Amino acid sequence: MKCFLTLSFLFLSFCGNTQTSTEKLQQKIDSVFENTQGDFAIAFKNLSEEKDSIFINAHEDFHAASTMKTPVMIEVFKQAAEGKFSLQDSLVIKNEFKSILDGSSYAMELGRDSGEHLYERIGQKRSIQDLVTDMIIYSSNLATNIVIELVDAKNVNKTMRELGAKNINVLRGVEDMKAYEAGLSNSTTAYDLMLIFEALSNGKAVNPEADKQMLEILQQQKHIDLIPALLPENLKIANKTGWITGVHHDSALIELPDGTKYVLVLLSKNMENMDAGTKMLAEVSKMVYDHIIEN
Numbered sequence: 001m002k003c004f005l006t007l008s009f010l011f012l013s014f015c016g017n018t019q020t021s022t023e024k025l026q027q028k029i030d031s032v033f034e035n036t037q038g039d040f041a042i043a044f045k046n047l048s049e050e051k052d053s054i055f056i057n058a059h060e061d062f063h064a065a066s067t068m069k070t071p072v073m074i075e076v077f078k079q080a081a082e083g084k085f086s087l088q089d090s091l092v093i094k095n096e097f098k099s100i101l102d103g104s105s106y107a108m109e110l111g112r113d114s115g116e117h118l119y120e121r122i123g124q125k126r127s128i129q130d131l132v133t134d135m136i137i138y139s140s141n142l143a144t145n146i147v148i149e150l151v152d153a154k155n156v157n158k159t160m161r162e163l164g165a166k167n168i169n170v171l172r173g174v175e176d177m178k179a180y181e182a183g184l185s186n187s188t189t190a191y192d193l194m195l196i197f198e199a200l201s202n203g204k205a206v207n208p209e210a211d212k213q214m215l216e217i218l219q220q221q222k223h224i225d226l227i228p229a230l231l232p233e234n235l236k237i238a239n240k241t242g243w244i245t246g247v248h249h250d251s252a253l254i255e256l257p258d259g260t261k262y263v264l265v266l267l268s269k270n271m272e273n274m275d276a277g278t279k280m281l282a283e284v285s286k287m288v289y290d291h292i293i294e295n
Contacts, residue, residue, distance in 0.1 A: 025291045026054045029284055033057075036280045038246070038271035043190035044288055047201060047261040052295070054288075055191065061167065062267045064186040065242030066139045067193055067249050068170050072148055073132050073217070074163075074196065075156040077210040080128070085150075087132075090125035093118055097145050100153075100171060101178040108175050113141040114223075136240060137220045145173035163199050165192035190265040193251040197263045200238070201253050215253065226250035227264055229282040231289050246271045248278050250285075256292070264288055 033040040033056065041060055046052035080087050095107045110119050118126075118140055126134075128150070134143035148156070148170075156170040167189045172179050179185070199205040200215055218238035221228075227250040228237045239252035251265040264285060271277040 021291060021295050022052050022054060025287060026056065029054065029287065030056055032280060032284060036277060037273065038277050039269050040277075040281070041190040041265075041267040042284065043194035043263070043265040045194055045198065045263050046292065047198065047263065048259075049295075057267075058191040058194070058265075059167070059189050061187045061189060062249070062269050063244065063247055064168070064170070064188040065244050065247050065249055066141075066144075066174075067188055067240055067242040067251050067267075068168070068186040069135050069139065069144055069242075070193070070196060070218075070240045070251065071156050071160050071165075071168055071170055072144065072151065073136060073214055074200075074205050075151045075159050076128065076132050076147060077206045077214055078159055079151055079155070081206050081210055085128065087129040088127050090127050091131060091146055091150065093121050093124055093126055093142070093146065095119070095122055095142060097149065097173055097176070099176045099178045100184060101176070101182050104178065106176060106178070108142050108145065112175065114139050118142045133217050133220070136217050137222050139223060139241065141174040145175075148173045160192070160196070163196055163205065165195050168192045168196075188267075190267050193265045193267075194263050197238075197251060197253045197265070201261055201263070218253070226278060226281055227252045227254075227266065227285045230286040243274075246274070248274060248281065250281070254289070260292060262288070262292055 029042060041057035042054055043058040044054040096105055099106055118134060131143040131147050134140040135147055153170045153172060160168045169187045171184050171186055200211045203211045205211050215238045218240060219236060221239050223241040226241055227239050234257055236255040237252055239250055242249040247269050249267045253263050255261045266281045268277055
């Protein structure tokens with residue numbers, strides 16, 4: 001009986017210490033946010049210990065920027081799993097799209113797109129899987145618009161609702177300036193992005209095989225200046241960033257060598273000093289990682 005009581009005490013003490021540590025970290029992050037110019041949100045969840053989570057402004061709406069490309073990828077893999085097309089099918093690379101506001105045509109500007117290699121291939125064909133990879137790891141806007149035209153933004157939203165992400169809204173492709181000026185923009189919350197990365201981790205976004213493939217694409221990410229920036233190189237990090245003026249986001253599933261997994265989403269808006277805001281968010285990511293390994 002004495003042994004049982006001792007083990008119970010140790011278990012409760014461990015849980016209590018973890019909770020206290022999490023509360024202290026939340027207070028520290030909250031203070032950092034308060035003392036940095038701009039508006040910020042965090043959704044953190046330790047998938048190995050559900051009570052180990054932090055939510056600050058997690059249900060507040062933010063311009064999605066390129067974080068909307070993860071929901072689009074999920075819809076592509078879902079429709080492929082339903083047999084609507086094969087990921088090996090090819091699409092013609094083009095640079096002419098229709099505004100959701102009035103149906104007028106618009107084209108992408110090369111200087112505003114980080115997926116520049118595709119512009120040299122306009123008129124040629126590229127597989128759907130390669131276009132999705134371009135959309136995620138290079139954050140190619142051109143690839144994104146081609147893929148959204150294939151699957152339809154309305155279907156992306158429907159799938160997000162099925163996954164419980166009630167406040168991710170993918171209305172349109174990228175650089176639809178008429179729609180932007182009319183206030184029609186893609187939006188998200190930190191909490192909803194956390195939900196879909198958790199679903200990817202659990203094999204429930206589409207199915208275990210498709211989710212594994214999507215995580216492998218995310219792990220090839222070329223933009224690693226936020227959540228991964230200060231973390232050790234021996235981690236598996238599947239992340240998708242997003243940025244526009246005054247905004248820098250990152251959303252990630254992080255796996256440690258011992259198998260511990262956690263989801264971290266960091267969102268920002270109204271930043272006047274992008275470098276300072278990005279540096280702060282990278283430091284918050286490191287604080288969360290240190291918390292995980294210390295507990």
